[in-house]
Amino acid sequence: MKVGVVVPQGWTGEYDGWEPAAAWARTVAVAKEAERLGFESIWLFDHFHTVPQPTDELTFESFTALAALAAVTNRVRLGHIVICNGYRNPALVAKMIATMDVIAGGRMELGIGAGWKRDEWMAYGYGFPDTRERLASLADGLGVIGAMLEPGRTTHASFEGRHAHVKDAINPPKGLQQPRIPIMVGGNGPNVTWRLAARHADELNVDGMSPREVREALPTIRSRCEEIGRDPDDLRVSVHVFWEDDAWRRSGAGREELLRDYADAGVDRVIGLLQESAGSDEPLAELASDARAAGCALAD
Secondary structure, three states: OEEEEEOOOOOOOOOOOOOHHHHHHHHHHHHHHHHHHOOOEEEEOOOOOOOOOOOOOOOOOHHHHHHHHHHOOOOOEEEEOOEEHHHOOHHHHHHHHHHHHHHOOOOEEEEEEOOOOHHHHHHOOOOOOOHHHHHHHHHHHHHHHHHHOOOOOOOEEEEEOOOOEEEEEEOOOOOOOOOOOOEEEEOOOOOOHHHHHHHHOOEEEEEOOOHHHHHHHHHHHHHHHHOOOOOHHHOEEEEEEOOOOHHHHOOOHHHHHHHHHHHHHOOOEEEEEOHHHHOOOHHHHHHHHHHHHOOOEOOO
């Protein structure tokens, strides 16, 4: 099982009171330290307002920040956990992620979901469609992105949906990775989101599920693949561990057990933020030690 690190960007309040330049310098330092310690990947959230309540504290935007981090790292994979489909035209998303993959030397992943944080949607002028509409829009967004990044020599993409469409959209370069940049759909909805992941994604990322909950969910996830004739083993499953989870936050035997339990449940990758990494290198070093003790795959 691989381990990814969410790099501090301010969304959970870890940069409260910081000056922007100092906060960005720390974000870069944590990204470089995560790479040095052997973690498989680094990630950013895609949010504009802090959580749980919006405050005046800084939050770095995810695409611009990840592009900058791609330029100062060499090995780690990079991605969003996960972008809100409604915040950007999906064809533009495909164009941006393809360009970022070139910048990163073929290390980008595209994590995407329907979005949920109402205060951001309203404050930034997107409105806030109901859940059914947001999921329908996500389905069309995935259709557009899939057409834009489709493997092969075809450079003209077309897709017609109710919420999004492209017609003869030209998108070279499509990135460096073959057959395409990996797509990760994020969400816990078994009826719609997991079906979208089965149809469009290389990976399903579930949010805050315990190892027991993952075990219970896997038969349904596999069935979503079988419904469309896809081999369930082709859809990887990862978990975003909440930063408030005591077993995740505290180093030692409890965290080692948590990581082993996820691996035993069939999880391919665990991704999480350590808020304390904003102020010290020690939390990341302790996580690396626990991950190795748990048998996780870290680079030398």
